[in-house]
Amino acid sequence: MINSIILSYITFVYFGSFMLYLFMMVNGRDIFGRLATIVTIVGFAVQTIAIVLRWMESYSLGIGHAPFSNLYESLIFFAWTVILLYLIMEWRTKNRTLGAFVTPLAFLALAYASFSPNVRSHIQPLIPALKSNWLISHVITCFFGYAAFGLSFGISIMYLLKRLDNDDRENLFLKLIPGKGVLDELNYQMVVIGFLMLTLGIITGSVWAHSAWGTYWSWDPKETWSLITWLIYASVLHSRMVRGWKGKKIAILCFIGFSCVLFTYFGVNYLAGLHSYAKS
Amino acid sequence: MMQAEWSNLLMGFDLQFDVIHAIRHLFVAGFLPFPAGSTRSKLYNIMTSSKTNKKSNALWRFFSSVKLTIVLLIILAIASIAGTLIPQQGQGAVQFAKSLSPEWFRFFSSLNLFDMYHSLWFRILLGFLGLNLIICSIDRFSGSWKRFSTIPRPDRAKPFELLPPEQTFFVQTKIENPVLSIGRILQKRYKRTQNKEAGHDRFFFGEKGGYSHFGVYLIHMSVLIILVGGLIGSFFGFEAYVNILEGGKIDTVTLRKGMSPLKLGFEVRCDKFTVDFYENGAPKEYRSDLTFFVNGKEAEKRSALVNHPIQFKGVTFYQASYGKLPGKKIRLKIAKQASKDDITTLLIEPGRPIQLPEKEGKFIVVDVKGDLMGLGAAVEVLIQPAQGEEMYFWVFQNPQIVRKRLPAPMARSPKFNASAFKPYTFFLDHLESAYYTGLQVNKDPGVNMVWIGCFMMVAGFFVTFFTSHRKIWVRVSEEESGTRISVAGTASKNPVGFQRELENLTNDLKDMVKSE
Numbered sequence: 189m190i191n192s193i194i195l196s197y198i199t200f201v202y203f204g205s206f207m208l209y210l211f212m213m214v215n216g217r218d219i220f221g222r223l224a225t226i227v228t229i230v231g232f233a234v235q236t237i238a239i240v241l242r243w244m245e246s247y248s249l250g251i252g253h254a255p256f257s258n259l260y261e262s263l264i265f266f267a268w269t270v271i272l273l274y275l276i277m278e279w280r281t282k283n284r285t286l287g288a289f290v291t292p293l294a295f296l297a298l299a300y301a302s303f304s305p306n307v308r309s310h311i312q313p314l315i316p317a318l319k320s321n322w323l324i325s326h327v328i329t330c331f332f333g334y335a336a337f338g339l340s341f342g343i344s345i346m347y348l349l350k351r352l353d354n355d356d357r358e359n360l361f362l363k364l365i366p367g368k369g370v371l372d373e374l375n376y377q378m379v380v381i382g383f384l385m386l387t388l389g390i391i392t393g394s395v396w397a398h399s400a401w402g403t404y405w406s407w408d409p410k411e412t413w414s415l416i417t418w419l420i421y422a423s424v425l426h427s428r429m430v431r432g433w434k435g436k437k438i439a440i441l442c443f444i445g446f447s448c449v450l451f452t453y454f455g456v457n458y459l460a461g462l463h464s465y466a467k468s
Numbered sequence: 469m470m471q472a473e474w475s476n477l478l479m480g481f482d483l484q485f486d487v488i489h490a491i492r493h494l495f496v497a498g499f500l501p502f503p504a505g506s507t508r509s510k511l512y513n514i515m516t517s518s519k520t521n522k523k524s525n526a527l528w529r530f531f532s533s534v535k536l537t538i539v540l541l542i543i544l545a546i547a548s549i550a551g552t553l554i555p556q557q558g559q560g561a562v563q564f565a566k567s568l569s570p571e572w573f574r575f576f577s578s579l580n581l582f583d584m585y586h587s588l589w590f591r592i593l594l595g596f597l598g599l600n601l602i603i604c605s606i607d608r609f610s611g612s613w614k615r616f617s618t619i620p621r622p623d624r625a626k627p628f629e630l631l632p633p634e635q636t637f638f639v640q641t642k643i644e645n646p647v648l649s650i651g652r653i654l655q656k657r658y659k660r661t662q663n664k665e666a667g668h669d670r671f672f673f674g675e676k677g678g679y680s681h682f683g684v685y686l687i688h689m690s691v692l693i694i695l696v697g698g699l700i701g702s703f704f705g706f707e708a709y710v711n712i713l714e715g716g717k718i719d720t721v722t723l724r725k726g727m728s729p730l731k732l733g734f735e736v737r738c739d740k741f742t743v744d745f746y747e748n749g750a751p752k753e754y755r756s757d758l759t760f761f762v763n764g765k766e767a768e769k770r771s772a773l774v775n776h777p778i779q780f781k782g783v784t785f786y787q788a789s790y791g792k793l794p795g796k797k798i799r800l801k802i803a804k805q806a807s808k809d810d811i812t813t814l815l816i817e818p819g820r821p822i823q824l825p826e827k828e829g830k831f832i833v834v835d836v837k838g839d840l841m842g843l844g845a846a847v848e849v850l851i852q853p854a855q856g857e858e859m860y861f862w863v864f865q866n867p868q869i870v871r872k873r874l875p876a877p878m879a880r881s882p883k884f885n886a887s888a889f890k891p892y893t894f895f896l897d898h899l900e901s902a903y904y905t906g907l908q909v910n911k912d913p914g915v916n917m918v919w920i921g922c923f924m925m926v927a928g929f930f931v932t933f934f935t936s937h938r939k940i941w942v943r944v945s946e947e948e949s950g951t952r953i954s955v956a957g958t959a960s961k962n963p964v965g966f967q968r969e970l971e972n973l974t975n976d977l978k979d980m981v982k983s984e
Contacts, residue, residue, distance in 0.1 A: 251746065313746040316753050316774035316787075380933050387929065391922045400775045402786035402908035403707065404918060405698070407585045409552040419545040423538045430534040459552055 289342035333385030683931030697917030789906030936961035
């Protein structure tokens, strides 16, 4: 199980990059930022290798399947998508401040996966219901959606912090956060990506459920909570595009939206339902 | 500095909105009040004047409000949350209902909270959302149509005000036939191109992506189609299940709603059920080989696997579960207490009376349990002696366990005494068990509509989020020492991407003019 050992070390790598991003924000030295990017990229590359190794290992065990089948694997993949989306964004914006708000998500997901006694890390064979080509498309779309909402969450926090900033205030941390208009725009982009991905995730899930359980929608708690999340972000889009809401209101709605994402991901495990294999 | 860097992102992603544009251009059409007297407000007044009679109708105003949409979305979200906390349908709901006081129970059941997603009020909420969608869409459609179809005059001066220097250039030659050269480039890249001469200037206009105004209607329509597909499914379809023993044949299934039986109109036989296991004992795959009979005649042979349902006459069969049923055949041994050698072995079927070895009467196996009270396999035997009273008792496959696990008085009770009918002792030698396959049996005539709706929704997202209506104007001005060419435009979304497009167009025109 070399892959899970590597993955548990990457927890610390992402923690390191979080600290470096934070140093950069606190003392404003660019060198920390550049180091943080390098550490994050290295961590991401090694994590990618570990995921591929895990995939290969499942085949050598004779139970080959994509590593998206239980809570452990989903947490690993969640961290991976968050870092991937963040790195793309850093590269596009040439700005590193979001790193301090997003790397903790990846670090916490990996820490939970690697060190919680409730999460089993060994490769399990797929139960018949999960043996479907829809597994890969369903999980990938859902988790890119979650990751985009995670980034939107980070940006919302930045927005709410930036509101504390003003000309009289000599706070480097707040000064380094980009302007409110840019944050609002970026937040909006992330919501659009997340909403599109979540919609695709719900649709692929429905198609799959239709062939596995006989019904495309059964009001299973996970389904229902993904719908709740969808409804929240749909109202974010409507309130912004039609009502013209911006800034603080949107940031707060995105905050609520991401809480729904987290509940869809973890909370429903405490409610009975059909997605039981995602619990451990 | 930082602002400029961040805006680089916008060029790459190509999906951002100019929110001001989105608000003013895309949806509002009379919804958000513009400052009175502004040209925009006049424009929108013209656009919406045909609907003033509708607008004055309070009901119409209520249903065309986006506030209502947001409120409905949030109410639906909260109701759905409640539905995941209160157990819905099935065992859980029954248990929860039992734990409530009578008043609360009456309250819960009057609101149908044990099956709220199928309740009238939940459907009314969905109906309101549908109505809201339809009326909002009708209310705004004419505005979108105008924005799509109106071709602005090519010789407008306004677009060229405050033109950035990247969008204009000067050449020291006279362009002989701008309609042929510049007009052709525009025709290649844009639709509905126009040109007009005004004094020393010649103006060109072109546009593309006008359809992006309709993406939002595609999305709204898709939601309606999905809702209608769901309704069709719930009115004209059914959800049922059936267990078929291997070798058995059924013509009736049990509806999940109300547990009532439903005749299929054809018969299904399970020829064979197979289950594969992984090394660790977890099931790997299960499969039912089914044969369908119409009017008693074999019509089709198919296999249902998990994730691979089969359809017959519009009814879909899903491999849902399986189990083992004991007791197709029972091997019983009957010993006379006196001699150990005098043992009779019988292979019997439950429910059929069997003669006792010396014709003292009959016995019947009346019940078969694969596992009775955690004590293992057992059969219940009814003795009908020629003389004397009938008696019932259980015969366990493993009597030692019964003696070990049960308290002595209970273990010695006649109900558990396989030697109760003297002089015989019964032994249960073997229970032959049979697999049964658990099939989910559904009919849903609305499902294709749901898929069409889903497809439309995704298409609508792409149109709404990733396309924009771009209008460009080009002005070719003859000046004393040469020609000045200016490029201007507006886009409904993605101003940064459009800015880049304008600069590219300017550069291409420059290259073309210079090479002539």
